[in-house]
Amino acid sequence: MSIERFVFEGDNKFITITGGVDTAELLNMSGEVKEHHIAIRFKDGSGDDVQPTAGTVRFQASQFRDPYYDEVQDGFFNAADVNDSSRVRPTVGGPLRAFKVTLDSVVGATTAIVKITSF
Numbered sequence: 001m002s003i004e005r006f007v008f009e010g011d012n013k014f015i016t017i018t019g020g021v022d023t024a025e026l027l028n029m030s031g032e033v034k035e036h037h038i039a040i041r042f043k044d045g046s047g048d049d050v051q052p053t054a055g056t057v058r059f060q061a062s063q064f065r066d067p068y069y070d071e072v073q074d075g076f077f078n079a080a081d082v083n084d085s086s087r088v089r090p091t092v093g094g095p096l097r098a099f100k101v102t103l104d105s106v107v108g109a110t111t112a113i114v115k116i117t118s119f
Contacts, residue, residue: 003033007101007114014043014111015103022103026116028065031095033118036061038072038090040082040101042109052079055106059090059099059114067098079106 006013009024016022038059044050059075062068075090101114 001119003118005029005116005118007099007116013113015101015114016111017042017103017106017109019105019107022106024101024114025067026099027067027097029096029098031063031097033096034094035119036092036096037117038075038092038099039115039117041113042079042082042106043111043113045110050109051083052106053108055079056104057082057106058102058104060102061092061096061100062098063095065097067100069098069100079103079109 005026007024007026009015015024042050042052057077057079059072060069061072072090072092074088077087081087103112
């Protein structure tokens with residue numbers, strides 16, 4: 001059985017993209033599951049899927065409730081490569097208590113959705 005979680009910005013599962021440095025966190029994860037698959041989608045103002053033309057995506061995770069973030073393997077990539085079939089999708093093995101996404105200078109999208117599917 002899987003558990004799906006979204007990285008929220010306030011009460012909104014859509015992360016607003018400003019073109020600068022945008023961050024969102026998922027805190028107080030249970031730490032009970034040990035395999036996590038991370039996915040991201042970018043949307044335009046109409047809610048349609050888009051592929052950004054510039055910027056970077058960075059995923060970080062922590063095993064501590066008071067987050068001390070480590071890099072997620074394969075969790076740093078160019079936003080323009082989001083749909084590249086050769087890009088290795090980031091996964092985390094081990095318990096998670098917190099997760100952070102940083103979108104830096106992303107162009108060509110207005111929002112992002114980050115989903116963590118855990119087993």
